Amino acid sequence: MKGITPYLFLICLVVSGSAQAKLTIQITQGMEGALPIAIVPFGWSEPGDVPEDIAGIVGADLARDGHFAPTPVEQLVDTPHDARQVKFSQWRDLGVENLVVGKLLATADGNYQVQFQLFDVLRGKQLAGYNISAGASQLRRVGHQISDIIYEKLTGQRGAFNTHIAYVTVDQLAEGTRRFKLAVADADGFNEQIILTSSKALMSPSWSPDGQRLAYVSFEGDGGSTIYVQYIATGERERVASFRGINSAPAWSPDGQKLALTLSRDGNPEIYVMDVTSKRLRRITNHYAIETEPTWIPDGSGLVFTSDRGGRPQLYRVEIPRGGPLGRPQRLTFEGSYNTRASFSPDGSKLAMVHGSDGVYRIAVLDLKTGNLRVLTESSLDESPSFAPNGSMIIFATDINGRGVLEAVSVDGYAHQRLGFSQGDVREPAWSPYFSK
Amino acid sequence: MKKITGLGLIVAAMLAINGCSTMDKAFPLEGAKVDERKITGAGSTDTAALGGDFSGHALDDPNSPLSQKVFYFDLNSAEISMGDRNALMAHASYLIENPEVSIVAEGHADERGSREYNLALGERRGKAIEQLLLIQGVNRNQIQVISYGEERSAVMGHGESSWRQNRRVELRYSGY
Numbered sequence: 001m002k003g004i005t006p007y008l009f010l011i012c013l014v015v016s017g018s019a020q021a022k023l024t025i026q027i028t029q030g031m032e033g034a035l036p037i038a039i040v041p042f043g044w045s046e047p048g049d050v051p052e053d054i055a056g057i058v059g060a061d062l063a064r065d066g067h068f069a070p071t072p073v074e075q076l077v078d079t080p081h082d083a084r085q086v087k088f089s090q091w092r093d094l095g096v097e098n099l100v101v102g103k104l105l106a107t108a109d110g111n112y113q114v115q116f117q118l119f120d121v122l123r124g125k126q127l128a129g130y131n132i133s134a135g136a137s138q139l140r141r142v143g144h145q146i147s148d149i150i151y152e153k154l155t156g157q158r159g160a161f162n163t164h165i166a167y168v169t170v171d172q173l174a175e176g177t178r179r180f181k182l183a184v185a186d187a188d189g190f191n192e193q194i195i196l197t198s199s200k201a202l203m204s205p206s207w208s209p210d211g212q213r214l215a216y217v218s219f220e221g222d223g224g225s226t227i228y229v230q231y232i233a234t235g236e237r238e239r240v241a242s243f244r245g246i247n248s249a250p251a252w253s254p255d256g257q258k259l260a261l262t263l264s265r266d267g268n269p270e271i272y273v274m275d276v277t278s279k280r281l282r283r284i285t286n287h288y289a290i291e292t293e294p295t296w297i298p299d300g301s302g303l304v305f306t307s308d309r310g311g312r313p314q315l316y317r318v319e320i321p322r323g324g325p326l327g328r329p330q331r332l333t334f335e336g337s338y339n340t341r342a343s344f345s346p347d348g349s350k351l352a353m354v355h356g357s358d359g360v361y362r363i364a365v366l367d368l369k370t371g372n373l374r375v376l377t378e379s380s381l382d383e384s385p386s387f388a389p390n391g392s393m394i395i396f397a398t399d400i401n402g403r404g405v406l407e408a409v410s411v412d413g414y415a416h417q418r419l420g421f422s423q424g425d426v427r428e429p430a431w432s433p434y435f436s437k
Numbered sequence: 438m439k440k441i442t443g444l445g446l447i448v449a450a451m452l453a454i455n456g457c458s459t460m461d462k463a464f465p466l467e468g469a470k471v472d473e474r475k476i477t478g479a480g481s482t483d484t485a486a487l488g489g490d491f492s493g494h495a496l497d498d499p500n501s502p503l504s505q506k507v508f509y510f511d512l513n514s515a516e517i518s519m520g521d522r523n524a525l526m527a528h529a530s531y532l533i534e535n536p537e538v539s540i541v542a543e544g545h546a547d548e549r550g551s552r553e554y555n556l557a558l559g560e561r562r563g564k565a566i567e568q569l570l571l572i573q574g575v576n577r578n579q580i581q582v583i584s585y586g587e588e589r590s591a592v593m594g595h596g597e598s599s600w601r602q603n604r605r606v607e608l609r610y611s612g613y
Contacts, residue, residue, distance in 0.1 A: 201585070201588035201589070203552055203553075203556075203586075203588065204552070204553060219585065219588060223583065224583035224584060224585065225556065225584070244581075245560065245582070246556055246557065246560055246584055248553055248556055249553045262553065262557070264557075264560055268560070268561070268564070269557040269560065290554065290557040290558065290561060292553045292554055292556070292557045293551065293553045293554065306551070306553070306554055312513075313550075313554055338513075338550060340550060340551040340553075340554045341551035341552075341553065341554070354550060354551045356549070356550055359549075361549055361550055381548065381549065381595065383550070383551050383552065384551070384552070399595060402594075402595060428552070
């Protein structure tokens with residue numbers, strides 16, 4: 001890829017979703033050499049307004065990723081809706097390499113057909129063509145599915161646009177009173193669903209691998225932290241850990257059978273693994289230092305966790321053989337005085353973390369094969385990194401002018417986007433796994 | 438085995454903080470003495486009218502070392518500062534004399550770094566104070582440590598002046 005010097009530009013899409021909060025998505029840094037792609041507004045020949053701007057959703061998805069440069073709508077030279085209407089020379093002259101056209105059709109049963117085609121403009125060839133049926137409420141998701149198809153065709157990598165994020169929001173009410181909300185939204189921040197509202201702090205949401213449940217930490221009650229597991233669809237929840245001391249940092253095992261967590265019931269914070277069904281606990285660490293923030297190695301063979309047994313908090317890996325004795329924890333991070341809150345890339349090759357050095361806390365990625373540590377951000381209060389399920393982006397929380405916002409950065413560090421709400425703080429994002437609803 | 442070593446280290450650290458002299462001799466802080474000092478310090482007619490007793494509860498007496506219920510810590514540290522010893526000894530004495538009273542030591546951290554590590558750090562600070570009180574002879578059942586990490590800031594704002602006030606342990610009394 002030529003010229004990968006990052007440059008700054010700003011697109012600001014202000015949209016109001018179905019929820020009250022107004023979400024803003026800003027692409028704060030894109031890539032030079034991003035792939036130019038034209039996405040023509042989809043055709044609609046029925047009376048009344050088009051039920052959903054599919055092309056707009058696809059354009060916003062691809063722009064957010066940072067590796068694509070969608071042509072602004074006002075610069076589009078034509079408005080074809082299918083292959084017969086496309087004149088490739090026009091688009092070649094405009095300098096775009098790929099073209100997306102499509103249309104929405106109303107069907108007799110009150111639903112819709114979404115047809116779209118992706119073209120290689122230079123070769124004048126169709127790369128993909130689909131016909132998708134959907135109800136009105138599913139049209140946004142169809143848009144994300146189309147983005148995923150385009151992404152996979154053009155990058156060879158699976159897209160992660162049709163996924164979700166969980167996060168915590170905090171509203172400052174009267175002096176000293178706050179309202180915490182645990183929320184789930186589409187990966188672009190739309191369709192926010194409030195899972196839980198509390199006057200006490202909520203922390204550390206973690207997705208079950210099937211996407212049906214969230215484990216999280218709540219400070220409701222008088223005893224400090226408690227871990228709950230809650231079904232997203234029904235709201236039904238179960239208290240899984242409320243021992244004396246800290247009950248926190250839940251992390252689902254890849255098979256969904258276990259939760260790794262931090263308990264200080266035996267004196268100080270240690271890592272345990274709980275069988276989700278029987279609630280039986282297995283103690284993993286045994287050290288007078290702080291051990292917390294476990295995360296599973298994606299193949300389920302062990303955990304990476306934060307420990308300050310060496311004096312300062314660093315990341316360690318421990319193998320958990322089935323039935324056998326535990327391995328000895330191995331230190332993974334050596335650069336910088338503070339490396340915590342690990343998140344694995346889905347293929348297990350990289351670890352994202354909070355990297356503290358000289359009083360600033362940034363998101364860094366460690367390549368476990370080369371040992372190379374790369375700092376991806378330039379802010380100073382970054383926390384809670386979480387990999388997209390395709391490993392392309394990392395979402396994290398940071399502070400902009402005293403407010404908590406979510407940002408996402410591409411693993412190469414070149415593309416940045418920001419998801420913020422018009423009011424209150426947003427924090428602790430967790431990107432969902434792939435799952436079908 | 439490891440745990441015992443760990444506890445030993447903590448105890449050793451506590452002893453180091455407090456020096457080797459016997460603390461009881463250095464700080465004879467029985468409740469009566471605290472009151473006495475208060476009265477001589479105040480010397481107003483109001484106080485005289487109270488017949489030599491502070492009208493409020495000893496825990497609320499602004500001139501008593503017991504009035505200090507918040508203790509601050511350095512960044513990423515759970516080391517009790519020398520200047521807080523006096524007040525903590527007074528709390529220990531008070532708890533020993535009033536076994537029906539109990540406290541919660543609430544540990545807190547500033548906003549920097551990861552939330553979960555800060556939750557653990559808040560607990561470590563609370564435990565440092567708990568440990569000091571236990572060494573003085575306070576009954577274990579009188580103390581509970583609860584950490585809130587960085588979730589309950591005393592002061593909003595992003596800068597050392599705010600952070601310093603958020604790295605703390607607050608003692609909350611009940612049963613008096």
